[in-house]
Amino acid sequence: MTYQPPVRDHMFLLRDVLDIEQYGNLPAFADASIDVVEQIVEGAAQFTGEVLAPLNSVGDKTGCKLDPVTNTVTTPPGFKEAYKALCEGGWTGLGSDPAYGGQGLPHVVNLSFSEMSSSANMAFSMYPGLAHGAYSAIHTGGTDDQKQTYLPKMITGEWTGTMNLTEPHCGTDLGLLRTKAVPQADGSYKITGQKIWISAGEHDMSDNIVHLVLARIEGAPAGVKGISLFIVPKFFPNADGSVGARNEGAKCVGLEEKMGIHGNATCVMQYDDAEGYLIGEENSGLKLMFVMMNEARLGVGLQGVAQAEAANQAAVAFAKDRLQGRSLTGPKNADGPADPIIVHPDVRRLLLENKAIIEGGRAFLFWTALHGDLAHAHPDEAVRTKAEDYMGLLTPVLKGYLTDRGFQVCSNAVQVHGGSGFTEHFPVSQYLRDCRIALIYEGTNGVQALDLVGRKLAAKGGRGVMTFFQEIDQFVGENDGDAELKPFIDALAATKAQLQDGTMWLMQNGLQNPDNAGAASTDYMHLFGLTGLAYMWALMVKAANAKIAEGSTDPFFTTKVATARYFIERVLPDAGAHLAKLKTGSATLMALPAEAF
Known part of the structure; x- marks a missing residue:
């Protein structure tokens, strides 16, 4: 079984659920008619499925190689050729600014390509990402x-x-970083220090690598207030746009041996008086780096869904093919020695759990990405403000919740395979290993949860979360009379009430004891994620029901409704457990002295 890009599901979201054509009057959307978007999505499917997917196992088994003499890295066989095809196809510039040669398409369309690329070959997709x-x-x-x-x-x-x-001594706590920048007479800086775990830090696929490096200018304030951001190119650019001399002070001196994503070069970068150029103002580097970090965090949430999609496809194919035992209600494959394992309720539980999380998570990502587009392009200030609030509020939810659940989906896929899943003869072990990093990098999921409850909830007086509640209330009110939709509306309203309860508890108890907020944070993040998915499933059922009411007999739509029902009956009840746990506070978590562990 090889990965099959889910074109139909992507187009259902873009056309029927989000109706992106309604934004055709906005700059980014003007050239994105639904017919054009469909051609892009189908082209993305062809490229990722035929070019990138066959290299996924190759990259895993071969990995990257560092030449310690030249400090250069060789990527796995086929990666160079695939990267060239990626560039020639224009895929690297889909959502980029036309003023510099980009295609200027909406980010939500670019997201479709990014998901397929990551499902097909996560390690490769990280280079352009x-x-x-x-x-x-x-x-x-x-x-x-x-x-x-x-x-x-x-x-x-x-x-x-x-x-x-x-750096070796600092990850999340960037205030501890030691890399220094010394101003030069010509306006450049000499950058000295070591950076670790630098994805795509050195490779053989592009003519140049533009490193963005956080460093502290001599005499800068201590902590995060004294951090600046610098461009440190591998090769100096010439005036005509070609590459010039090597920046001798910037080198890859090591590659990490990792659990997964072997096809991506994870580098130890050594900077010894490397020439760099300040971006923005002195001591404002962290703010600029968060532009990258926030984009990367959405991309990592997408990786959770992407690896889950690929792993689940493999699990479904295996479950339909593998013969073991008989159905509890009598043979379903009477002419064979046993039934395919997909007849067994517990295998179906694993597969339906996966399907409900993947499709709901994908919708939540696309819906949020659309708000990112509206934040940049909409003429109405109120729409832009709401969209910006949502992007800030939901980024940690999408990163943390979707990677936690994406890894669980990959684990479920291994479980469906039984002993075969624990071997390297089947692809699911790689998906599980590759996916695991997504819970860690760009801020661990515990840090995402703490960011959510410590910063994002209270931002602008809680305006973002209150707007989110109001939007759900409005949707519930407008659709409460729809009998076909009512079970999903009721489930959404109940879960939103639980999230609101948890939010109020945090506001009352988190301020008086910050440990209460820390102790509740992961359960709150999962409660928020479940509420988001409940809203997405209600939106998807509404769109599917409209197609059915128009006379469509396409099983795609009835399958959507059935999966949504599974979600509200078998996944959504977890919300109550998360609420109960978060409201216990921090007492039991903080009771033991360190010596007791």
Whole structure:
């Protein structure tokens, strides 16, 4: 079984649920008629399914190789050729600024390609993914000269990019970083320090690599207030756009041996008086880096769904093919020695759990990405404000919840395979290993949960979460009389009430004892995720019911409704458990002294 990109599901979301054609009057959407979008999605499916997916196992088994003499990295066989095809197909510039050569399409359309790319080959997709994050930071904070120098080449994919945050002694706590920047007479800086776990830090697929490096200028304030961001290119750009001399002070000196994503070069980067150029103002680097971080966090949430999709496809194929035992209600494969395991209720539980999480999670990602587009493009300030609030509020939810659940889906897929899933003869073990990093990088899921309850809920007086509640209330009120939709509306309203209860508890108890907020944070994040998926499933059922009412007999729509029913009956009840746990506070968590563990 090889990965089959879910074109139909993507188009259902873009056309029927989100109805992106209604935004055709906005700049980013003007060239994105639904027919054009469908061609893009189908083209993305063809490229990712035929070019990237066959290299997934190759990358896993071969990995990357570092030449310690030249400090260069060789990527797995086929990666170079695939990357060239990626660039020639224009896939690297889908959502980028037309002023620098991008296609300027909505981010929600680009998300469709990104998901398919990550499902087909997560390790490969990280190379252009990191480059787009670096592009975004330069686009946001760079000078006109920096933009003209770097962005066109990054959009075409000729040059890639990285983000350099972590050091051996500091990861999440960036205030501890030691990499230093010394100003030079010509306006440049000499950058010295070591960065670790730098994805795509060195490779052989692009002409240049544009490193974005966090460092502290000599004499800068301590902590996060004294961090600046620098462009440190592997090769210096020439005036004509070609690559010039090597930046000798910037080198990859090691590759990590990892559990998964073997096809991506995870590098130890050493900077010894490397020449760098300040982006933005001195000591404002963290703000600019968060442009990359927030984009990356949405991308990581997407990786959770993407790996889950690929793993579940493999599990479904295995369950239909593997013969073991007989159905509890009598043989279903009477002519064979046993029934396929998909007849067994517990196997179906695993597969339906997966399907409900994947399709609900995908909808939540697409819906949020659309708000990201509206935040940039909508002429109505109120719409932009709401969209910006949602992007801030929901980023940690999507990253944390969807990667937690995505990993569980991959684990379920291994379970469906039984002993075969624990071997390397089947693809699910790789999906499980590759997916595991998504719970960790770009801020661990515990940090995401803490960010949600500690910063995002209270931002702007709680405006974002209150707007989210109001939107759900309005949807419930407008659709309460729809008999076909009522079970899903009732389930959504009940879960939203639980989330509101948890939010009020946090507001009352988190301030008086911050440990209460920390102790409740992960359960609250999962409660929020479940509420988001409940809303998405209600939206999807409404769209599917409309098609059925028009006379469609396509089983795609009845399957959507049946999966939604499974979600509200067998997944959504977890919301009550999360609420009960978060309201117990921190007493039992903090009671034991460290010596008792």
